[in-house]
Amino acid sequence: MPLRTLIDGEEADHLSVLDRGLHYGDGLFETILLRDGRPCQWQRHLERLLLGAERLAIPTPDVRLLREEAWRAAHALSSGVLKLILSRGAGGRGYRPPRAPNPIRIFLAYPLPAAGAQDWRQGIAVRYCQTPASINPALAGIKHLNRLDSVLARLEWGDAAVAEGLMLDPLGSIVGGTMSNLFLWDGARLLSPLLDRCGIAGTVRGLVLHLAATMGIESLLTRLEPDDLSAASGLFLTNSILGVRPVQTLGGARFDLERLPWRLMEAVHEAAQEFE
Amino acid sequence: MPLRTLIDGEEADHLSVLDRGLHYGDGLFETILLRDGRPCQWQRHLERLLLGAERLAIPTPDVRLLREEAWRAAHALSSGVLKLILSRGAGGRGYRPPRAPNPIRIFLAYPLPAAGAQDWRQGIAVRYCQTPASINPALAGIKHLNRLDSVLARLEWGDAAVAEGLMLDPLGSIVGGTMSNLFLWDGARLLSPLLDRCGIAGTVRGLVLHLAATMGIESLLTRLEPDDLSAASGLFLTNSILGVRPVQTLGGARFDLERLPWRLMEAVHEAAQEFE
Numbered sequence: 001m002p003l004r005t006l007i008d009g010e011e012a013d014h015l016s017v018l019d020r021g022l023h024y025g026d027g028l029f030e031t032i033l034l035r036d037g038r039p040c041q042w043q044r045h046l047e048r049l050l051l052g053a054e055r056l057a058i059p060t061p062d063v064r065l066l067r068e069e070a071w072r073a074a075h076a077l078s079s080g081v082l083k084l085i086l087s088r089g090a091g092g093r094g095y096r097p098p099r100a101p102n103p104i105r106i107f108l109a110y111p112l113p114a115a116g117a118q119d120w121r122q123g124i125a126v127r128y129c130q131t132p133a134s135i136n137p138a139l140a141g142i143k144h145l146n147r148l149d150s151v152l153a154r155l156e157w158g159d160a161a162v163a164e165g166l167m168l169d170p171l172g173s174i175v176g177g178t179m180s181n182l183f184l185w186d187g188a189r190l191l192s193p194l195l196d197r198c199g200i201a202g203t204v205r206g207l208v209l210h211l212a213a214t215m216g217i218e219s220l221l222t223r224l225e226p227d228d229l230s231a232a233s234g235l236f237l238t239n240s241i242l243g244v245r246p247v248q249t250l251g252g253a254r255f256d257l258e259r260l261p262w263r264l265m266e267a268v269h270e271a272a273q274e275f276e
Numbered sequence: 277m278p279l280r281t282l283i284d285g286e287e288a289d290h291l292s293v294l295d296r297g298l299h300y301g302d303g304l305f306e307t308i309l310l311r312d313g314r315p316c317q318w319q320r321h322l323e324r325l326l327l328g329a330e331r332l333a334i335p336t337p338d339v340r341l342l343r344e345e346a347w348r349a350a351h352a353l354s355s356g357v358l359k360l361i362l363s364r365g366a367g368g369r370g371y372r373p374p375r376a377p378n379p380i381r382i383f384l385a386y387p388l389p390a391a392g393a394q395d396w397r398q399g400i401a402v403r404y405c406q407t408p409a410s411i412n413p414a415l416a417g418i419k420h421l422n423r424l425d426s427v428l429a430r431l432e433w434g435d436a437a438v439a440e441g442l443m444l445d446p447l448g449s450i451v452g453g454t455m456s457n458l459f460l461w462d463g464a465r466l467l468s469p470l471l472d473r474c475g476i477a478g479t480v481r482g483l484v485l486h487l488a489a490t491m492g493i494e495s496l497l498t499r500l501e502p503d504d505l506s507a508a509s510g511l512f513l514t515n516s517i518l519g520v521r522p523v524q525t526l527g528g529a530r531f532d533l534e535r536l537p538w539r540l541m542e543a544v545h546e547a548a549q550e551f552e
Contacts, residue, residue: 014291022363108293147300152414
């Protein structure tokens with residue numbers, strides 16, 4: 001259960017049954033790390049949300065209001081997760097959005113999950129999922145509310161020792177984890193799946209690409225298949241709550257964590273916890 | 277606005293902000309024609325809903341309860357549309373569903389849209405949409421709540437003279453209309469898009485295939501591309517509220533409605549308004 005919920009700035013726990021977020025997944029979300037009563041990487045989350053609103057033709061939310069409500073929802077929480085949902089709001093019957101939609105802002109503050117407190121340097125166990133990621137170039141990259149592919153993939157395993165599952169698209173290319181982005185280290189370069197037809201462009205993924213460039217590390221966004229992963233020097237996953245997570249095992253394969261680009265990973269994990 | 281709303285059997289207009297239908301589109305829906313205070317084609321809608329629940333691993337709803345609530349929501353409405361949403365219900369944070377989900381049943385009764393009162397034999401104007409339909413074999417065919425592709429496609433036109441838009445998948449095959457299934461008549465056979473990777477298998481589509489077989493008309497589910505449509509003797513669309521709608525124009529092309537298989541179309545349009 002959330003520790004605090006704001007709907008359009010008011011403490012509330014119910015919303016209209018006519019909301020298009022419910023009817024069609026017609027909206028966007030962000031999952032933000034909280035530390036010392038403040039959201040981390042606010043600017044990156046906000047930018048992705050605004051890009052998503054533009055792509056879905058949802059009226060641009062008031063940025064100062066979002067910020068004020070995010071800080072209010074985070075207030076006095078030493079650590080946690082802030083989920084922000086921006087739905088297109090209530091609508092009539094049918095796919096066509098109202099001419100003048102009234103988008104709804106929802107903030108939910110949750111406790112930090114147990115995995116958030118583990119030593120991030122420890123390698124995690126990862127598996128492959130059978131459920132494919134949905135292909136749609138019009139929806140790729142943004143964090144919209146149509147997430148049944150990840151839900152079905154996450155249903156595939158219950159073993160708590162497995163931290164994440166990798167998803168492929170229906171054409172056989174790797175997209176990433178159910179809730180994370182994937183990076184492959186080939187000993188000299190960083191490779192990561194192109195997100196032009198599937199997947200979410202994560203905020204920590206953005207930090208990896210930015211910091212790699214700063215450090216003079218070449219990174220390549222490309223199609224990757226399972227064979228590429230087996231042949232890698234190492235793999236790591238990123239998400240906004242867990243930061244960086246090196247992959248110890250993937251199905252049958254075991255990786256030597258020593259070979260990973262730790263200097264970059266340390267810098268990214270640190271940056272993911274910064275405020276701006 | 278709906279004329280009547282039931283949530284888990286109670287008159288209500290708000291639901292929990294923790295509902296997974298909102299967070300992930302984690303649920304299913306049906307759009308059912310109402311006539312003389314009763315739902316039409318209840319059995320076909322129910323079967324698709326149960327198939328969807330099985331595919332999404334949502335606990336099977338109580339069929340007698342659904343029926344009782346559907347009839348209650350429809351009561352005394354001489355005509356209208358009944359929307360049924362089955363969401364996986366409230367959940368914690370994260371894609372993984374609760375071990376024992378508590379699915380929510382929502383019934384919304386709406387007035388019949390204006391197009392429902394028009395003479396169905398008149399041809400309609402149809403256009404092509406740019407927004408692709410999402411490809412995912414794990415989600416194809418069922419009527420789940422991840423419908424952003426149709427929402428974005430429906431945003432592409434405002435001209436009320438255009439009744440429907442056709443969507444292609446990202447690989448270039450026709451999927452159907454934003455809210456309807458497509459049939460092509462080649463003069464001897466019925467062809468319709470294979471829905472193995474995209475789209476919704478409509479209840480009236482099921483009636484077409486069933487009645488065509490009864491009448492000895494061959495029908496073929498296959499990949500169709502825009503060139504196939506231009507070369508057709510005729511096209512028609514189906515959906516549960518509008519029944520059958522012959523296509524008069526598609527983009528630049530104009531069709532001679534006389535060449536369509538009217539005996540089949542009449543039988544389907546009639547059957548779509550029957551109760552079982």
